[in-house]
Amino acid sequence: MSSDGPIYRTTNYPHPQQQQSSQFYQPTTPSPQSQASNAHGGDYTVPNPQSHNGFFSPQTAFYGSSNQATSSIEFLSNNPFLNVGFNVVEQGMKDMTDKTINMLPNQMKKSLSSIKYYFAVDQTYVIKKLCLILFPFRPRNWSIGYNADEPVPPRVDTNAPDYYIPLMSAITYVLVAGLVLGIQNRFTPEQLGMHATSVLIWNIIEILILCITFYIFNIQSKLRILDLIAYCGYKYVGMITALSSYLITDSLFIYRLTLLYISISLSYFLVKCLRLQILPDIGGSQPYNTNGNTRRIYLLLFVVLLQPLFIWYLTQHLIIP
Amino acid sequence: MGFTLYNLIEAALLCINAVAILSERFLSKLSGNANINYPNVGGYGVDNQNSGGAKQQLLTLIRSVRTVMRIPLIAFNVVTIMFLILFG
Numbered sequence: 001m002s003s004d005g006p007i008y009r010t011t012n013y014p015h016p017q018q019q020q021s022s023q024f025y026q027p028t029t030p031s032p033q034s035q036a037s038n039a040h041g042g043d044y045t046v047p048n049p050q051s052h053n054g055f056f057s058p059q060t061a062f063y064g065s066s067n068q069a070t071s072s073i074e075f076l077s078n079n080p081f082l083n084v085g086f087n088v089v090e091q092g093m094k095d096m097t098d099k100t101i102n103m104l105p106n107q108m109k110k111s112l113s114s115i116k117y118y119f120a121v122d123q124t125y126v127i128k129k130l131c132l133i134l135f136p137f138r139p140r141n142w143s144i145g146y147n148a149d150e151p152v153p154p155r156v157d158t159n160a161p162d163y164y165i166p167l168m169s170a171i172t173y174v175l176v177a178g179l180v181l182g183i184q185n186r187f188t189p190e191q192l193g194m195h196a197t198s199v200l201i202w203n204i205i206e207i208l209i210l211c212i213t214f215y216i217f218n219i220q221s222k223l224r225i226l227d228l229i230a231y232c233g234y235k236y237v238g239m240i241t242a243l244s245s246y247l248i249t250d251s252l253f254i255y256r257l258t259l260l261y262i263s264i265s266l267s268y269f270l271v272k273c274l275r276l277q278i279l280p281d282i283g284g285s286q287p288y289n290t291n292g293n294t295r296r297i298y299l300l301l302f303v304v305l306l307q308p309l310f311i312w313y314l315t316q317h318l319i320i321p
Numbered sequence: 322m323g324f325t326l327y328n329l330i331e332a333a334l335l336c337i338n339a340v341a342i343l344s345e346r347f348l349s350k351l352s353g354n355a356n357i358n359y360p361n362v363g364g365y366g367v368d369n370q371n372s373g374g375a376k377q378q379l380l381t382l383i384r385s386v387r388t389v390m391r392i393p394l395i396a397f398n399v400v401t402i403m404f405l406i407l408f409g
Contacts, residue, residue, distance in 0.1 A: 194324070194325070197324060197325055197326055198324040200326075201324050201326065201328075201329045202324075204329065205329075212382075215378065215382065216375055216378045216379050216382065217375055217378070218374075218375070218378050295375075
């Protein structure tokens with residue numbers, strides 16, 4: 001069969017149909033035929049539709065058979081070779097992540113799953129939350145929904161804290177800071193890294209101070225540390241708007257005005273959010289002495305006052321004309 | 322700004338060193354001289370929410386930091402000193 005040139009060419013025509021169905025799982029058997037067709041060298045290329053299974057699908061389509069996947073997209077989804085490849089890669093990655101997760105101690109596994117809660121967001125939540133941070137003054141219900149004593153994920157409840165907005169706005173802040181520096185011709189690539197590091201460090205310092213303050217004042221509240229990290233991350237949204245207002249208008253007055261407005265609205269937002277979690281219930285039955293209440297109020301005010309301070313401090317060094 | 326990660330580590334190390342250096346006599350004088358024996362003494366009312374008051378909490382914090390960090394602090398300090406000598 002390998003020596004018959006013309007006959008081979010004509011018999012090539014029905015081959016793709018009948019062999020494609022059977023040759024998928026025997027990838028080695030078409031090879032003698034491919035060698036044969038290559039040995040013919042000079043014939044218009046029969047590009048081995050049997051061995052490559054429609055890899056050169058436009059040319060197999062040229063042969064006009066109706067059974068094959070004629071478009072490459074259908075080829076991609078119908079071809080079991082690619083499916084097998086994808087499955088192997090997927091399986092490998094899942095194994096790797098499972099192994100790394102199982103290697104961690106138990107407490108880290110719990111924190112990993114609780115962190116996943118904070119990333120369960122969707123677009124409507126993000127948009128609503130951003131509008132809320134920038135304009136929290138409409139009367140609304142600020143309580144957090146609970147589902148059998150577990151807080152509801154942010155996808156369902158707009159009042160729940162999340163990590164997506166703080167993370168993304170922190171990264172955007174670093175980029176906008178680079179932009180502002182660039183406009184003032186002060187930009188070098190190391191500045192980006194330095195700003196990212198200082199964002200991280202100031203976050204750590206702020207959370208440490210707040211945790212120590214919570215501990216010293218012996219306040220037991222429903223607020224977890226992870227929630228606190230989320231609430232402290234919402235100030236980057238304000239920083240970005242203040243910096244963008246400076247970028248757009250290039251006037252210090254507008255920048256200071258935006259800063260003032262951002263501080264007021266962020267403070268209002270945080271007071272409303274944290275009030276229900278730090279302060280005790282108004283109609284509660286626990287016999288708190290008044291010291292506890294005053295301390296909580298002071299702590300709430302402290303948290304809320306720290307934010308505008310940080311906003312001002314972290315944007316100040318960028319604006320110096 | 323100029324804040325690097327190294328600055329943070331250095332600041333934390335110095336703060337913990339400061340906490341570890343406080344003398345025991347000074348602490349016992351602050352805490353009304355009764356903290357050595359009783360773990361739950363406070364000047365305020367002793368219900369579960371508020372046992373201790375701010376001063377007692379602070380002193381408990383300082384004591385626990387000292388107890389925990391005594392040995393690792395030696396290691397951290399030696400390592401930091403070596404790094405500073407070698408790399409300036």
